[in-house]
Amino acid sequence: MAQLIKNHSPASDSWSVLQLAEGETPETVALPAGDVIFPLAVWLARKAEIVSCHKRIGLLLQPDEPVEAVAGDLEYFIVIAVNFPKFVDGRGYSTAALLRQRYRYEGELRAVGDVLHDQLFYLKRVGFDSYALKEGKDPAVALQSAFATFGDSYQASTDQPQPLFRRRA
Amino acid sequence: MYQYDALDRQLVNERVAQFRDQVARWKAGALSDDEFRPLRLQNGLYIQRHAPMFRIAVPYGMLNSAQMRTLASVATQYDRGYGHFTTRHNLQLNWPKIEDVPDILAELAKVDMHAIQTSGNCLRNITTDQFAGVAADEIIDPRPLAEILRQWTTFHPEFAFLPRKFKIAISGTRDDRAVTWFHDIGLHLKEQDGQVGFTVIVGGGLGRTPIRGQVVREFLPWQHILTYCEAILRVYNRYGRRDNAYKARIKILVQALGVDAFAEQVEAEWAHSKDGPATITQAEFDRVAAHFGAPAYQSLSPLDAAFAEKIQHEKSFRNWVDRNTHAHKAPGYVAVTLSLKKHGVPPGDITSGQMLAVADLADRYSFGELRISHEQNIILADVRQADLHDLWQQAKAAGLATPNTGLLTGIICCPGGDFCDLANAKSIPIANAIQARFDDLDYLFDIGEIDLNISGCMNACGHHHVGHIGVLGVDKNDAEFYQVTLGGRQGNDAKLGKVIGPSFAAGEMPDVVDKIIKVYLENRHADERFLDTFDRIGIDPFKNRVYEGRAHGKAKAAEKEAA
Numbered sequence A: 001m002a003q004l005i006k007n008h009s010p011a012s013d014s015w016s017v018l019q020l021a022e023g024e025t026p027e028t029v030a031l032p033a034g035d036v037i038f039p040l041a042v043w044l045a046r047k048a049e050i051v052s053c054h055k056r057i058g059l060l061l062q063p064d065e066p067v068e069a070v071a072g073d074l075e076y077f078i079v080i081a082v083n084f085p086k087f088v089d090g091r092g093y094s095t096a097a098l099l100r101q102r103y104r105y106e107g108e109l110r111a112v113g114d115v116l117h118d119q120l121f122y123l124k125r126v127g128f129d130s131y132a133l134k135e136g137k138d139p140a141v142a143l144q145s146a147f148a149t150f151g152d153s154y155q156a157s158t159d160q161p162q163p164l165f166r167r168r169a
Numbered sequence B: 001m002y003q004y005d006a007l008d009r010q011l012v013n014e015r016v017a018q019f020r021d022q023v024a025r026w027k028a029g030a031l032s033d034d035e036f037r038p039l040r041l042q043n044g045l046y047i048q049r050h051a052p053m054f055r056i057a058v059p060y061g062m063l064n065s066a067q068m069r070t071l072a073s074v075a076t077q078y079d080r081g082y083g084h085f086t087t088r089h090n091l092q093l094n095w096p097k098i099e100d101v102p103d104i105l106a107e108l109a110k111v112d113m114h115a116i117q118t119s120g121n122c123l124r125n126i127t128t129d130q131f132a133g134v135a136a137d138e139i140i141d142p143r144p145l146a147e148i149l150r151q152w153t154t155f156h157p158e159f160a161f162l163p164r165k166f167k168i169a170i171s172g173t174r175d176d177r178a179v180t181w182f183h184d185i186g187l188h189l190k191e192q193d194g195q196v197g198f199t200v201i202v203g204g205g206l207g208r209t210p211i212r213g214q215v216v217r218e219f220l221p222w223q224h225i226l227t228y229c230e231a232i233l234r235v236y237n238r239y240g241r242r243d244n245a246y247k248a249r250i251k252i253l254v255q256a257l258g259v260d261a262f263a264e265q266v267e268a269e270w271a272h273s274k275d276g277p278a279t280i281t282q283a284e285f286d287r288v289a290a291h292f293g294a295p296a297y298q299s300l301s302p303l304d305a306a307f308a309e310k311i312q313h314e315k316s317f318r319n320w321v322d323r324n325t326h327a328h329k330a331p332g333y334v335a336v337t338l339s340l341k342k343h344g345v346p347p348g349d350i351t352s353g354q355m356l357a358v359a360d361l362a363d364r365y366s367f368g369e370l371r372i373s374h375e376q377n378i379i380l381a382d383v384r385q386a387d388l389h390d391l392w393q394q395a396k397a398a399g400l401a402t403p404n405t406g407l408l409t410g411i412i413c414c415p416g417g418d419f420c421d422l423a424n425a426k427s428i429p430i431a432n433a434i435q436a437r438f439d440d441l442d443y444l445f446d447i448g449e450i451d452l453n454i455s456g457c458m459n460a461c462g463h464h465h466v467g468h469i470g471v472l473g474v475d476k477n478d479a480e481f482y483q484v485t486l487g488g489r490q491g492n493d494a495k496l497g498k499v500i501g502p503s504f505a506a507g508e509m510p511d512v513v514d515k516i517i518k519v520y521l522e523n524r525h526a527d528e529r530f531l532d533t534f535d536r537i538g539i540d541p542f543k544n545r546v547y548e549g550r551a552h553g554k555a556k557a558a559e560k561e562a563a
């Protein structure tokens, strides 16, 4: 199991991701109860149904899935998980930046997939606030130093909307 | 030049600590090779054929004498006493130990240097004109904005894992000397209606699929350059191809969408951030620009009498002045190229001893500052005419005064098969063989201005596509061969060379170049440079001469059959 880190400490995870088995389609898959993170396609196909039977709703975005598709739906989500199938696939950083900066999403924003120690600083900067650390990666190492690699940053991003040059003494 | 403040320094030091920790975790097995690879690449560390290769950044080509001395001591202590300047303002060490790299970085950090993002699929070192701030044809000094861009690229959280590498070049002169038409983003500073801004070019690049960049915006006021670049990068990060590394550069995306559709997407993206907090303030521009003020020039007459006298009487001094000095804004001053193109030495290579000599020369004659050019030479930007003769003698003693800048043997050359894992063929021995063939200075001067560029593979680190004569190493049934192109050029009319025909074996290359030169000499009109003659007579006369008496194509196949 991936270890969840939230608010800079290990956290338990109540959410499960709905996985489509072979032959299941977004239109026909059974919607489980509980805290469920729905793939985008399921959300788009079954929105009314999901809203009617779930109070707490999560969404999963893949790297190639545009945030624009859910820009009007963000109030429904308690958590949005952004998947990093490979940590070198950097599209999720733009996804997060857009969700936070442009669409003002304020719920939990979770990095899932190939989430390693050495990317946590950048993930935090663009607006993630929870991290499903890849299995086998020591959460202690992550918590010790990974979020504080750098004491400041030049650019504006989600966690610091003012670039350094506007703050420089 | 730009002086780090406490914060700039803190970030570089934190980077050293971060990388030290990453190396330790990799050695302990907590980081896999795959996990470590992008981390080390973003600190300039490759694992190569013989040893690791380590690439140190010289942002927009500027460094001071203290930094040069540190490079010298690092090369002595951790390597074999030399380094190699690349075509993108970097110094490469060919033989460091991986375990030593954190210590090397710590040494570099002491003089505000680093290897941040010198490799990997991220925002790379910003490059510019080696004569920035002093060139007689300069419209606007690009260095303050280059530094502002450097800071913006450094640890940009959204763009650390792009589809592919991303290179930005910026130029502020009438004649483009920064190859801006062949970068992912090329920026031309200009003035329009009293306002300073950029023409923004996107999607150029050499490499496997050489493409000239296209203008996405004719004029962008300078204040918006960060938000505009962010818009470009965001479109690229989201939509650039990630399925095939050979098709992942932004040029492929721009080609696929068409420049107009691409520009539309960028403008739509930019509309959200335009005038936002990342808009550069006048105060920030002024803060940075203050570091690039003109040094304390003396007021001198445009022509020093003693200098004029020496030029008259000493031919070899005159030759050197002719090739290796360049017009300067300030009367009585010139910019000087210290050539790293001595015949028989790998082009761009410099020993620790030479680095120290160069640092001394900078202190003595050029306000303690140096530049690296994309032609892999060192520039002293602010030298008094009256000092040239002394400088020349000292440079000569250090092996740095070969008067071949812009001539046939001032070759741009990548490390090639001697060092680089990606190479198809060696490039240094080809450069040296051509230098040996054309070792007669009078002849070289007679041939005149000509750029010969060599790359060991289609990654084109040696910029072969834009050489007047371009040489590309290719692999033919496991043997090293060389493809020749003619008519390429950098500058405002930057253009790719045309392939002359089937490739050649290494041993043939000096003859091939010789024949090309002969065709030029036989056909040139008075005052025609190689390129002018080429443009007038076309490629055929060269082709005919080079392949004269050679069976190729069908005839060669038939010959092989028969054998």
Ligand code: SF4
Residues within 6 Å of the ligand: B414, B415, B416, B417, B420, B421, B422, B423, B424, B455, B456, B457, B458, B459, B460, B461, B462
């Ligand atoms: S052009 Fe090819 S061989 Fe030469 S340095 Fe670049 S990658 Fe290596």
